[in-house]
Amino acid sequence: MVASPTAVRSHKTSRLKCANANCPWARSLWMRRLRQPKGLWLNEAWYCATECFEEGAREAFERFDLRPNRGKSTRYRLPLGLLLLSKGLISSQHLQEALKAQRESQAGRLGDWLRQQGLVTEEQLTSALGVQWGLPVFHLAQTAGFAECAGLAPLAILEASRMALVHFMPNSRMLYVAFSDGIDFTSLRALEQILRSNTQPCVIGEAEIEEALEEFRRMARPSETVLECPNSVQELAGTVTDWVESNRAERARAAISTEHLWVRLENSSITGHLLFRLPHAGPRPQGMEW
Ligand SMILES: [Zn+2]
Structure with a gap:
């Protein structure tokens, strides 16, 4: 402790x-x-x-x-494929091919397929997810002190929900919580109840959330x-x-x-x-x- x-x-x-x-x-x-x-x-x-x-x-x-059978509640808005298509980032042919590959493999997210094929960058994908979820996109470089929030929640919960606590504003008790893989509203509510805080979900790239979790694992923690x-x-x-x-x-x-x-x-x-x-x-x- x-x-x-x-x-x-x-x-x-x-x-x-x-x-x-x-x-x-x-x-x-x-x-x-x-x-x-x-x-x-x-x-x-x-x-x-x-x-x-x-x-x-x-x-x-x-x-x-x-x-049992509590699911991770994920909020979907516009289908990501259509969003990328409407922004002109992918062609309709590329979208069809990626959807077909995803269907045949029965695995992976569409965005991952598109990224693997080099059709979109992680940055483009993260910003499209921000639009899709209607949430701000967050970058670790924006706050040097993100690691200060790390001890507020147990690592097991951050890892299970693929979320990172990225910024805490003590005066308003507002905690910014970043997700790369769907927003976990159940865990957000738990954070609010345990920390007596408000939460603002935001979107972060897959590589950045891994970087944040890796840093949290190295730190002295409760x-x-x-x-x-x-x-x-x-x-x-x-x-x-x-x-x-x-x-x-x-x-x-x-x-x-x-x-x-x-x-x-x-x-x-x-x-x-x-x-x-x-x-x-x-x-x-x-x-x-x-
Ligand atoms: Zn008593």
Whole structure:
């Protein structure tokens, strides 16, 4: 675990009410102070003791969709082939040939086929994706400090969603998140919930996202542990509570990304990530038109 820039502030517990409706210590402030002086937070709820936290975690996880078959939601606009055609970057014959090659191989994106044949450059493809998705195109060279955002999310989630956190504006709490392979809205929502931030998706070239991820892998990062997701919510809540206790965490935030249940643990000086791999979500939807 490493120092967190968003370390949790200490809270006055005297006015807080335990979010566990069946809290056995609700009537005795003295008793709960003896047990857990500062209490524990899970998302926006405060619990007076680890037992209450575990109960709250179980209730929270019951509301999460932990079932398999969550897909990566990809927003398609104009078919990329038609877009490139309308910009005069490829001819109708080239488009037909690339579509045929893609159909016959049953694999690869249209853009990759066109690029492999030298018909479009990665730059042209990225800018066409920006138009197709209606999003700004981002280049790593635009922000020298992109690596500063790297520790905000676990590498396992960035890799699973092929996304890079490229810029964070602390005043507006706006996080720019770059994608090269479809926008993962589930993981964007998880980032918003865990980091209490707004997000702006943007488009980045395939080579640049790989460069960003490679740099993130080399950096010192908060600890992250990936476990298989237990079948029962009770067991899941118990495991998270054990981690909270053993890491002396004071606050946990939990959200669902496309492939993981992500729990971020914090205390006054350290942050760590606990990830539960969700049941296999099946093949990612193939955008056959791009
Ligand atoms: Zn309680």
